[in-house]
Amino acid sequence: MSYLFQYLPPFAADYSGVASALHDLGGLVVIHDASGCTGSFTGYDEPRWFSGKSSVYCSGLREFDAIAGNDDRLLGNIRSAVDARDFNFAALIGSPVPMLVGFDFDGFARMGEAELHLPFFGFPMTGFARYERGLSAAFLALAERFVEDPRCLPVGANILGVSPLDNFDAKAVEIIAAFLEKNGFPVVSVWGQGDEWRSIPKAARAKINFVAAASALPLAEYMENRWGIPYVAGLPLGAKTEAELENRMRHRLDARSRLPRRGDQGAATIFLIGEQFRMNALRAELLERHPLLEAMVGSFFAWDLSFADEGDCFISNEAEAIRHLAQGDFDLVVGDPLLRELMPDSSEKHFVAEAHYAISARLYREHVLSRRFGSALADFLDEIAERAFIARACRSERLSA
């Protein structure tokens, strides 16, 4: 069923997820659209675009092309670019119009590969799904096609899923890499950003996969099934999450073996809305530092039940979020600044902003994830706790009055 967005912007789309995953890998990436979809990606969803030199293009789809096919023109234009420069691969990404006319992405990719002698992917994205589906599809396609069977003893770790759409910046990736290094896992490859094309084929040499966002779980599972590489999932935001992740890595614990705890003291209740792993990590740190709190996690995006606790939930759209916030009896909500308007009482005191690029795009581009690691985290956790306790006190006063 269709759904209304009255307060929130529609979210980053599946094609932006694919283009984001491929952005740094030296490929020729074409979004098969008229211009708006590519413009959405380059102008709104991709913070690296302004200073980058990546080759992400619009196919320039027009009505006649959609009706008559005209695939030769598209292939000819791709050929023209491929003839002018070396690319590691080519990818054609779908959008709503090709979906509507039933464009055959697999067939086109096969034709493109045969004609251009270049690895060629077809991603039948539709614009009806969200970015995490595109990220997952691109990661899997790359792994299936390019990762080589290991011929040496495993060493190090892959970092999976660090997309700018989940606010990962280069510094955040460095912090994760340093954490892994400290624990004896030098980084083998990074998936989501970074100039890592040459390391992608070596990814199966890793001893462990570090999954930084839920969108990379399908990739981690694929690599576990195919090469037996175990994975840990989470973010080393502070001492608590670092210790937990270290323990898991050291003892090869099943990534899903222990549920995150929502807390049960209930002195104040917090709802954290955002990328599931990021919010799980934030919750773990928050409850460690402020054990009287109770915190639940929700997300509009990639959601895995085995990483959720009681009260956590996937939220499909704006109306569901409004309902959940109204019924949830939360003292405080943490989430993208644009979510504030969904609150039953949209005043500042019940809300702490934590931007998510897949929601608010370039509006809060300075809200990169690296500012939440290490010592900077404590202030943020204290702010959340203080605001939650004040909000609870105000509510109690109101109720008693």
Next chain:
Amino acid sequence: MRDQPIRFLSGFARRSMLIGSGAPEELLGGDASSGCLHYCAPTHGGWGVIRAALLVPEMYMLFVCPEACGRHGSIAACEHGGKDRVGYLCLEEDEIAMGRYEQSLRDAVPVLMERLKIRPRAFLIVVSCIDDLLGTDYEQMLADFEEEFRIPFSIGRMNPISLDGKLPPGKRIQRDMYDFIKKPAERDDSVCLLGAFQPIDEDSEIREFLRANGLPSLLHISECGNFDDYQKLGRARLNLVVRPEGTEAAKNLREKNGTPFIFAPVAFSESAIRERYAKIGDFLESPFPCDAAIARRKEAEKRVLAKVGQKTIAIDNSATCSPFDLARALCEAGFNVSEIFTQKLPAFDRPAYNWLAENAPGIRVTSPEHHSNSWLRADEPTADIAIGFTAAYLSRAPGVVPTAFDEGMYGHHGLRMLLGCIERAVEGLAHESLETMVREYGLVV
């Protein structure tokens, strides 16, 4: 130079050429555009459908489309203060496949009307590219909504799939924006500006001329405080279209309301301005006296040229709809124009193109959308001053004139405004980074 366009099968569009060194169609226009993958510079965009339509006061817009299609416009609405006036009905694949698209819309509009804190005075339902292929008939639905809610409803289209057609989105949205204007009971002494996104500067000689001819008000939609003010635009004796985006709106208002229009797009060279003013003068049966404006212009040209000297200047077609005429004006004044970034050559800018081909053959014309821009963008500046964000990005010019869409500029005074911006760019007063400038402007896809 060939008269007939060259049709490209694929892959043969050129990125760049010296002006006049080949057929312009190899680089400019729809055929060249279809001959390459499109590079989307970070400065790509403009007013977009949403920012333009938000100019209609007290109008609510509901986009009916896949979730993805609404994203860029919704972020733009946040940036431009229009968030509360725009909503999205996000369709699912199965609704489209099963033909339940129309019913979803019939269900959603009453829900939304109920929820809106401020009741709109007009309602624009905007559909996207996929609707071009579905061919939905909205007539009865709009009539039903109008009867139920007692406000006008209309259909707008955000359909870049029709960019090569007769009614591309930029023109269509302006037609739809002004379509809510009813036939006036009487005319007043005003002229309505169409096509422009901002009013013409108060000091422009055109205002003086219109005043002298009994037309004291040069109205612009952005100055309408409410829907009633907006309706007053319909009383204008004349619609003056200064950018091509306004032509379909003007034709529609002539047909619907009987308002005559003049298409006199922004120009910069003396000869082109003379031609535009002659049209306006003919309509008013009064010759346009330009001597004083020309004298002021010459003064400004001299002053700025003394500061700029032979620094190279790059121009793009996001700064103005007449980049070739701007280049001509600057060349005639002694400036050193080195490059023009555009993928279009509209008929009204063709005389300037021809003049430049003959008189300034060293100017390079480069398509900003050609795929090779992603790797051929130079690491070092290729111009000293850039007029327009795209020229600034692609040339890496240290001096940036952050002018866009001819905003405020018209006639000789318009050139003086631009020269003032060039002066500031050279003096280093525009010291913000290009990214900051682009961000502050808020380009909309």
